[in-house]
Amino acid sequence: MLRMRSFLPPLLFTLAYAVVSLGVTNSYYQLILTLVPVWAVFGLSWNLLSGYTGLISFGHAAFFGIGAYATALGQIYFDISPWLLIPIAAVLGGIAGLLIGFPTFRLQGHYFALAMLAYPLAILYVFEWLGFQEVTLPIKRDAPIAYMQFADPHLYTLLGLALMLSTIVLTQIIERSRFGMALLAIKQNEAAAEAAGINTLAWKLRAITLSGAIAAAIGGFYAQVLLVVTPASVFGMLVSAQALTVAMFGGVGTVWGPVIGSVILIPLAEILHAEAGARIPGIQGVIFGIAIVCVILLAPEGLFWKLRDLLRKRNAKATASDTVATVAANVTTLRPASPRPATGEVVLEVRNLSRSFGGLKAVQDVSFKLHKNEILGIIGPNGAGKTTLFNLLNGFLKPSQGEVLIGGRDMSGQRPHVICEAGIGRTFQVMRPFLRMSILDNVVVGAYVRARTDDQARQFAADAVARVGLSAVANRVAGELSTKELRLMELARAIAGQPRILLLDETLAGLGHGEADEVVAVIQQLARDGMTIAIIEHTMQAMVRLVDRFLVLDHGAVITEGLPEVVTRDSRVVEAYLGKKWAGHAAN
Amino acid sequence: MNKTSKGLTRRTVLSGAAAVGLAGVARAQTPAEIKVGLIVPLSGIYTRPGQVMKMGAEMGIEHINAQGGIKALGGAKLKLVVIDCGDTTEKAKNAAQRMVAQEPDLVAATGSYLSSFTLAVTEVTERAELPVLTLSYSDLLTDRGFKYIFQTAATASRQSELGLPTLMKLAENASGKKPKTVAMLMDNTATSVATAKALKEKLFAQEGLQLVVEEVWTPPLSDATPLIQKVRSAKPDLLLFMPNAVSDAKLGLEKISEFGLGQGKIPTVSFSITIAEPDMLQSVSPETVQGIMTIVANWGSKGHEALIAELKAKYKEPWMTQNVISTYGDMWLMKEALEKAGKADRNAVAQAFRTMDAGPSKYYPGGQLKFDEKGRRVGAGVVIVQWQSGVPVTVYPPELAQAQPFWPKKS
Numbered sequence: 001m002l003r004m005r006s007f008l009p010p011l012l013f014t015l016a017y018a019v020v021s022l023g024v025t026n027s028y029y030q031l032i033l034t035l036v037p038v039w040a041v042f043g044l045s046w047n048l049l050s051g052y053t054g055l056i057s058f059g060h061a062a063f064f065g066i067g068a069y070a071t072a073l074g075q076i077y078f079d080i081s082p083w084l085l086i087p088i089a090a091v092l093g094g095i096a097g098l099l100i101g102f103p104t105f106r107l108q109g110h111y112f113a114l115a116m117l118a119y120p121l122a123i124l125y126v127f128e129w130l131g132f133q134e135v136t137l138p139i140k141r142d143a144p145i146a147y148m149q150f151a152d153p154h155l156y157t158l159l160g161l162a163l164m165l166s167t168i169v170l171t172q173i174i175e176r177s178r179f180g181m182a183l184l185a186i187k188q189n190e191a192a193a194e195a196a197g198i199n200t201l202a203w204k205l206r207a208i209t210l211s212g213a214i215a216a217a218i219g220g221f222y223a224q225v226l227l228v229v230t231p232a233s234v235f236g237m238l239v240s241a242q243a244l245t246v247a248m249f250g251g252v253g254t255v256w257g258p259v260i261g262s263v264i265l266i267p268l269a270e271i272l273h274a275e276a277g278a279r280i281p282g283i284q285g286v287i288f289g290i291a292i293v294c295v296i297l298l299a300p301e302g303l304f305w306k307l308r309d310l311l312r313k314r315n316a317k318a319t320a321s322d323t324v325a326t327v328a329a330n331v332t333t334l335r336p337a338s339p340r341p342a343t344g345e346v347v348l349e350v351r352n353l354s355r356s357f358g359g360l361k362a363v364q365d366v367s368f369k370l371h372k373n374e375i376l377g378i379i380g381p382n383g384a385g386k387t388t389l390f391n392l393l394n395g396f397l398k399p400s401q402g403e404v405l406i407g408g409r410d411m412s413g414q415r416p417h418v419i420c421e422a423g424i425g426r427t428f429q430v431m432r433p434f435l436r437m438s439i440l441d442n443v444v445v446g447a448y449v450r451a452r453t454d455d456q457a458r459q460f461a462a463d464a465v466a467r468v469g470l471s472a473v474a475n476r477v478a479g480e481l482s483t484k485e486l487r488l489m490e491l492a493r494a495i496a497g498q499p500r501i502l503l504l505d506e507t508l509a510g511l512g513h514g515e516a517d518e519v520v521a522v523i524q525q526l527a528r529d530g531m532t533i534a535i536i537e538h539t540m541q542a543m544v545r546l547v548d549r550f551l552v553l554d555h556g557a558v559i560t561e562g563l564p565e566v567v568t569r570d571s572r573v574v575e576a577y578l579g580k581k582w583a584g585h586a587a588n
Numbered sequence: 589m590n591k592t593s594k595g596l597t598r599r600t601v602l603s604g605a606a607a608v609g610l611a612g613v614a615r616a617q618t619p620a621e622i623k624v625g626l627i628v629p630l631s632g633i634y635t636r637p638g639q640v641m642k643m644g645a646e647m648g649i650e651h652i653n654a655q656g657g658i659k660a661l662g663g664a665k666l667k668l669v670v671i672d673c674g675d676t677t678e679k680a681k682n683a684a685q686r687m688v689a690q691e692p693d694l695v696a697a698t699g700s701y702l703s704s705f706t707l708a709v710t711e712v713t714e715r716a717e718l719p720v721l722t723l724s725y726s727d728l729l730t731d732r733g734f735k736y737i738f739q740t741a742a743t744a745s746r747q748s749e750l751g752l753p754t755l756m757k758l759a760e761n762a763s764g765k766k767p768k769t770v771a772m773l774m775d776n777t778a779t780s781v782a783t784a785k786a787l788k789e790k791l792f793a794q795e796g797l798q799l800v801v802e803e804v805w806t807p808p809l810s811d812a813t814p815l816i817q818k819v820r821s822a823k824p825d826l827l828l829f830m831p832n833a834v835s836d837a838k839l840g841l842e843k844i845s846e847f848g849l850g851q852g853k854i855p856t857v858s859f860s861i862t863i864a865e866p867d868m869l870q871s872v873s874p875e876t877v878q879g880i881m882t883i884v885a886n887w888g889s890k891g892h893e894a895l896i897a898e899l900k901a902k903y904k905e906p907w908m909t910q911n912v913i914s915t916y917g918d919m920w921l922m923k924e925a926l927e928k929a930g931k932a933d934r935n936a937v938a939q940a941f942r943t944m945d946a947g948p949s950k951y952y953p954g955g956q957l958k959f960d961e962k963g964r965r966v967g968a969g970v971v972i973v974q975w976q977s978g979v980p981v982t983v984y985p986p987e988l989a990q991a992q993p994f995w996p997k998k999s
Contacts, residue, residue, distance in 0.1 A: 027688065125776075125806055139733065226681050228707045273631075340743045
């Protein structure tokens with residue numbers, strides 16, 4: 001139901017556009033109407049990779065150009081119809097995506113963007129070297145339809161629209177599926193995504209393959225519209241920039257962004273070129289540039305998000321009310337801790353784990369056991385190696401020495417998503433929520449590691465949200481939440497993957513007294529429900545009431561281990577926290 | 589287009605009729621004005637050649653109208669419609685579509701400087717059945733089987749075929765011996781690549797020239813040192829230097845001069861008008877370019893003195909490049925076709941171009957005002973231009989020469 005309804009707006013938009021285009025008889029306006037869906041699809045292909053994963057590609061012209069040249073050269077040398085060549089172009093684009101993605105995804109951030117910039121420019125020179133400076137599609141006077149050479153320019157527009165509609169629908173399907181969720185998770189925090197059980201490299205490769213295929217297909221169609229292919233017109237900097245421009249203007253990371261950008265910018269550029277350019281040649285570029293700069297300043301994330309935020313604000317005024325109170329009530333119903341039966345079964349065993357960074361021994365020779373259903377508090381002063389220990393446990397770091405046994409199996413050195421699949425979930429000291437997504441959607445990301453289908457994932461997520469007491473606000477966007485609610489949401493994301501062991505990294509940080517108690521209550525309830533938990537925390541107070549056992553680290557090594565009452569009186573612990581002077585006091 | 593559209597929807601026929609039909613209506617009464625198009629780059633990096641072509645077109649229109657307009661149409665005046673084709677292939681295509689959609693009563697057009705732009709423009713005009721004259725010289729333009737494109741310049745491959753033997757003769761006459769070795773430095777634009785292909789595959793062997801250095805760069809050239817070093821160590825009898833951007837030409841020539849190869853130590857020849865553009869003198873001294881020759885499709889020559897003087901007075905252009913004289917000539921060619929057609933109709937004008945045989949050409953070098961079945965001007969020749977005392981003057985063919993060529997002597 002939901003799905004069908006979401007396909008309605010693009011369908012209506014496409015139909016309206018088609019009706020408008022059929023009413024236009026001027027062949028020049030018709031050409032502009034054809035170019036709008038072309039650049040919209042190219043923007044969408046860019047958006048599929050860069051908009052959702054946040055890995056900015058300055059080089060989408062590589063795929064576009066491969067498609068355009070494949071379509072042109074296939075007609076010239078093999079006399080194949082473009083009806084066949086455009087799908088072939090898509091396949092080639094996909095292969096190019098895979099070949100480019102595999103080495104380039106080793107890079108991140110600006111380095112990725114710059115490396116991507118190099119591909120089309122390099123390919124441009126290859127095509128010049130091959131002698132394809134100017135390629136024109138052979139005119140087919142006897143079989144124009146078979147070679148996609150329509151006398152009626154409306155047909156180009158309709159074909160362009162068909163491509164746009166299918167790309168929009170495809171993007172929407174992806175957006176809602178495990179695929180889209182994985183990409184969004186990568187965008188927010190690639191490390192956290194790995195920790196949530198997402199094989200980031202595999203998803204990124206899928207994204208660039210699909211993105212390259214779409215870009216190449218539309219590049220092939222573009223060649224068919226332009227009839228002339230030159231390296232600069234399909235591999236040039238301006239082509240790559242066009243994809244960024246329409247997507248960033250309209251809105252990044254949404255299916256409507258590139259469409260909005262293209263619908264506004266392409267005709268605007270042409271009108272300026274035709275009207276202003278005829279009077280003062282060159283002025284069109286200046287006006288166009290200023291217009292884009294203004295919109296970027298006023299709506300940095302694109303028009304779509306700006307408009308949506310405005311609408312949401314208006315709606316929020318009308319409906320904002322009682323939700324907050326119900327949340328609080330929901331959480332306080334949980335009772336304080338009561339002793340739990342410790343079964344004694346070891347679920348996680350760490351043996352002689354060490355990791356050094358150069359000369360710094362961040363973790364040295366740490367061994368401990370985590371028993372089923374217990375809460376282990378890992379404490380120690382700043383720089384004691386607590387977070388490094390977690391990073392070793394969940395695979396962010398490879399240990400220099402030692403073993404991590406999960407359920408008896410050595411998992412040390414495995415990638416994070418593999419360890420997550422083995423049943424370890426974690427939260428982070430620094431929260432990275434997906435601010436524009438609802439709480440439920442945020443949590444779904446974590447559910448896919450166990451869920452087989454999208455529906456099952458939503459079910460797991462809803463359960464997780466209920467367990468942390470956020471059901472009442474599940475549909476609000478994360479950007480509107482308080483720190484406490486965000487902490488709970490992070491917790492929900494970690495348990496949505498149904499882990500056996502939960503690693504909590506300073507979950508209580510930044511919370512006030514009352515708030516911390518509420519979160520503690522939730523964690524206790526999780527433990528009562530059978531979860532095994534290791535938690536890092538600075539503040540002793542809350543911890544003493546929460547944990548069954550303490551592991552104390554200092555300078556990367558275990559200084560003691562034991563029950564809370566014993567550990568807090570241990571002079572070595574006091575010394576580690578407060579210094580030698582106070583250790584003496586404590587002994588007395 | 590007409591043949592295929594009949595089977596299509598009613599709308600196709602209507603829109604087709606809208607484009608072609610208006611011209612038909614216009615022919616019923618004798619128009620006071622006949623529109624001709626100039627579709628050239630007036631924005632972006634190719635603005636300058638576009639502007640110069642506009643000067644030529646404006647002068648042509650002015651002269652034709654001053655001399656009584658189109659006599660066969662009761663003295664109707666020509667009116668120039670200028671369309672900016674921008675600096676990309678896509679913009680050129682859009683501009684051409686705008687031209688045929690917005691100006692249905694155009695009878696002919698000329699353009700568009702860069703052959704890539706002309707290719708895109710003529711894809712549109714061919715389908716709209718609008719005849720287009722062009723000074724672009726890519727062979728591809730007239731190899732597509734198009735019926736509405738007319739190329740006034742010799743094609744790139746023809747230019748090298750014509751140019752190199754002439755150049756060799758010039759060298760032999762002036763220095764007493766034939767050059768034996770040649771170095772070739774070129775950028776990788778379509779024009780240079782086409783020229784080089786003809787040279788390497790056929791002409792060097794035919795002229796007994798041995799290619800000793802061949803270097804290709806992608807514009808913009810950042811440093812010419814390694815290129816010129818290779819030339820210096822190879823000591824060829826002839827250097828073919830083929831840039832298509834003024835900045836590249838400047839870098840190369842300065843380096844040639846710096847290495848002591850200038851002033852004719854190694855005779856240097858180019859194949860485009862870039863090296864003879866007025867802009868060159870803004871960045872290099874007349875001494876640096878002295879003696880350098882270039883083989884071009886057209887140039888202000890003997891017999892054009894009045895025109896050159898007018899250009900100087902009116903537009904402050906120091907001399908007349910191919911862009912001016914060819915576009916000026918195109919206006920006269922359109923007039924010729926209109927007189928022959930006897931009506932202001934694009935198809936009649938196209939037919940007039942196809943069947944025209946108007947004798948020797950006044951504004952293009954060599955050959956006739958006549959087009960072959962591909963749309964290439966019959967007998968189109970080349971001009972050799974040489975820098976002499978800060979001005980590139982025509983030195984070949986003799987009937988057009990403004991000055992005697994001098995072959996730089998090896999010292």
